Amino acid sequence: MTNVSLLASLPSFPSAGENASFVIVGFLFVLLTLALLSLATLLIGQVFKRLEALEAREKASPPPAPPAPAATSEDTEKLGDHLLPIISAAAHLALQGRPHRIVGIKPSSHGWAQEGRRQIFSSHQVR
Amino acid sequence: MKDLTDLVFQTGLFSLDWQMVVMWLVAGGLLYLAVFKQFEPLLLVPIAFGALLANLPTENMVNPPAGEILSPVSGIVTYANAEPDQKIVLPRVVKERPNTIAAIGSEEKIRAFFEAKNPGLLYIVRPARLDETESKPIRISFAGKTLNLLPEDQLVWAPVSSSVSKVWAQLGDSVVAGEPLLRQHSQHTGGLFHYLSLGIVLELFPPLIFLGVGALTDFGPLIANPRTLLLGAAAQFGVFATYLGAIGSGLFDSSQAAAIGIIGGADGPTSIFLANGLAPELLAPIAVAAYSYMALVPVIQPPIMRALTTQKERQIRMQSLRQVSKVEKLIFALAVTIFCILLVPAASPLIGMLLLGNFLRECGVTERLSKAAQNELINIVTIFLGASVGITMTGDRFLKGETLAILGLGIVAFGVATACGILMAKGMNLVSKNKINPLIGSAGVSAVPMAARVSQVEGQKADPGNFLLMHAMGPNVAGVIGTALVAGYFMTVLGSGH
Numbered sequence: 218m219t220n221v222s223l224l225a226s227l228p229s230f231p232s233a234g235e236n237a238s239f240v241i242v243g244f245l246f247v248l249l250t251l252a253l254l255s256l257a258t259l260l261i262g263q264v265f266k267r268l269e270a271l272e273a274r275e276k277a278s279p280p281p282a283p284p285a286p287a288a289t290s291e292d293t294e295k296l297g298d299h300l301l302p303i304i305s306a307a308a309h310l311a312l313q314g315r316p317h318r319i320v321g322i323k324p325s326s327h328g329w330a331q332e333g334r335r336q337i338f339s340s341h342q343v344r
Numbered sequence: 345m346k347d348l349t350d351l352v353f354q355t356g357l358f359s360l361d362w363q364m365v366v367m368w369l370v371a372g373g374l375l376y377l378a379v380f381k382q383f384e385p386l387l388l389v390p391i392a393f394g395a396l397l398a399n400l401p402t403e404n405m406v407n408p409p410a411g412e413i414l415s416p417v418s419g420i421v422t423y424a425n426a427e428p429d430q431k432i433v434l435p436r437v438v439k440e441r442p443n444t445i446a447a448i449g450s451e452e453k454i455r456a457f458f459e460a461k462n463p464g465l466l467y468i469v470r471p472a473r474l475d476e477t478e479s480k481p482i483r484i485s486f487a488g489k490t491l492n493l494l495p496e497d498q499l500v501w502a503p504v505s506s507s508v509s510k511v512w513a514q515l516g517d518s519v520v521a522g523e524p525l526l527r528q529h530s531q532h533t534g535g536l537f538h539y540l541s542l543g544i545v546l547e548l549f550p551p552l553i554f555l556g557v558g559a560l561t562d563f564g565p566l567i568a569n570p571r572t573l574l575l576g577a578a579a580q581f582g583v584f585a586t587y588l589g590a591i592g593s594g595l596f597d598s599s600q601a602a603a604i605g606i607i608g609g610a611d612g613p614t615s616i617f618l619a620n621g622l623a624p625e626l627l628a629p630i631a632v633a634a635y636s637y638m639a640l641v642p643v644i645q646p647p648i649m650r651a652l653t654t655q656k657e658r659q660i661r662m663q664s665l666r667q668v669s670k671v672e673k674l675i676f677a678l679a680v681t682i683f684c685i686l687l688v689p690a691a692s693p694l695i696g697m698l699l700l701g702n703f704l705r706e707c708g709v710t711e712r713l714s715k716a717a718q719n720e721l722i723n724i725v726t727i728f729l730g731a732s733v734g735i736t737m738t739g740d741r742f743l744k745g746e747t748l749a750i751l752g753l754g755i756v757a758f759g760v761a762t763a764c765g766i767l768m769a770k771g772m773n774l775v776s777k778n779k780i781n782p783l784i785g786s787a788g789v790s791a792v793p794m795a796a797r798v799s800q801v802e803g804q805k806a807d808p809g810n811f812l813l814m815h816a817m818g819p820n821v822a823g824v825i826g827t828a829l830v831a832g833y834f835m836t837v838l839g840s841g842h
Binding site for chain 1: 566567568570571573574576577578580581584585587588591597598599666668669671672675676679680683684687688822825826829830833834837838
């Protein structure tokens with residue numbers, strides 16, 4: 218506003234130089250003011266975009282999986298009824314609530330190396 | 345028979361003159377454009393009807409109430425024509441009266457002026473600190489006295505027929521600006537249009553219109569694409585270019601030129617606001633030019649838009665705008681209010697009311713107030729504003745070369761503003777990957793939403809599947825803010841005494 222105060226005494230019939238100064242300062246003043254406003258709006262918009270992205274990500278995480286249906290394979294039948302809910306709950310926890318359906322439950326072989334590898338994999342977030 | 349003759353002389357027929365009849369035609373033309381061509385009818389109908397009333401020998405319509413008459417300047421009373429109980433009778437139709445000797449014109453005209461009776465001339469006040477050696481005095485005889493007049497001498501007129509109830513200033517007295525010279529008394533308490541016009545004089549109507557405009561405006565497209573604020577800013581160059589044209593013509597002083605230049609902002613309330621502050625004598629032609637050209641935006645802009653863009657540029661499809669949340673819109677309203685008023689306090693009545701209206705709209709808890717601002721308030725104020733502007737369009741004020749110059753400069757203002765918006769969009773495309781269709785640059789001239797619709801129509805002519813309307817609303821509403829800022833700048837620099 219320094220320029221404005223300098224020009225505050227613009228006479229009724231200014232010289233060509235005074236007119237040019239008045240116009241240039243005025244136009245640049247309006248341009249800069251709106252450019253700053255544009256920048257501020259852009260920055261505020263960026264903040265809101267990020268917040269919206271976070272919100273969208275939260276919404277994108279799926280709802281808890283529906284209760285696992287009862288398995289029907291023969292092996293499953295061999296297991297006692299008391300094991301089914303325990304295994305379903307363990308699968309739900311291991312899959313972190315992602316949609317899944319248990320189609321069969323079999324006793325695993327004693328492949329300890331495979332089991333170790335499985336545990337290593339399960340320690341990572343599966344995308 | 346004598347009674348009948350007296351009655352005939354009491355009618356308004358004998359108060360008519362050719363200027364009034366010509367103004368009937370002007371009012372008729374404006375009414376035709378408004379009613380049959382739909383050119384801004386909401387404003388042009390009240391303006392035109394007000395103009396018709398202004399050019400009829402009305403009574404008790406525009407006259408102010410009698411009261412104290414104040415000295416316009418500090419100085420010495422060089423002529424006084426006021427005695428207690430003196431009756432002052434003005435003609436039914438009061439013509440515009442000069443307020444300085446210089447305004448009368450040449451020496452011959454000054455002599456002719458003082459040879460006439462000039463009812464209502466009460467005082468002549470010579471401004472203080474005036475070096476009399478600079479100007480050659482004109483010696484004339486008036487009302488049995490010899491007067492030495494200087495061009496800078498101020499004439500003080502009785503505003504209304506009345507009787508003088510108290511006289512304070514006598515010949516030779518020193519007076520200061522604003523000091524009462526005499527008091528008038530009259531049974532009439534002032535006409536309807538005197539009080540309505542106070543809405544303009546006191547700068548009430550334009551900010552109230554802005555309240556309604558704010559309540560009607562969705563800043564979402566602007567917030568979603570803030571770059572368009574620059575388009576609104578670029579279009580303001582039309583205002584400055586027109587200022588240069590007006591001052592260069594030699595017909596107008598700097599304040600008048602600034603008030604004329606703002607026509608390029610294509611914002612009626614702002615034009616009226618600034619004209620009232622800087623050049624009230626030009627209020628009527630400026631308002632008429634602003635609203636007429638706003639109505640002519642679909643005629644004025646397209647040739648300029650086509651001339652400055654290629655077919656390929658007109659076919660640019662812009663990225664879809666994101667959804668803007670309510671909170672973001674509220675923050676924007678507050679940020680613009682604080683930011684703009686801090687930078688240009690003189691624009692605060694316009695900016696403040698614009699964003700108050702917008703806040704009412706967006707906050708979601710003041711629906712009744714928002715609707716009132718969008719409908720009842722803006723409609724009522726529009727009637728009063730239009731009619732009050734129209735009532736200033738008396739023939740002696742309007743039928744001047746200056747009016748034609750203002751109308752000519754107004755169209756230049758619109759053209760330059762349109763071109764600058766388009767050129768700014770093209771310039772931004774040179775440095776930006778995310779291309780802007782230059783057609784939306786023309787919407788930076790305000791004229792909401794007409795200019796945005798023109799961008800849409802022109803865009804669809806080049807590519808029928810291209811929808812530019814919402815993109816063009818960004819620069820369109822940015823133009824409203826930009827024009828208010830320019831008005832604030834003019835008022836700050838030219839010191840309108842607010």
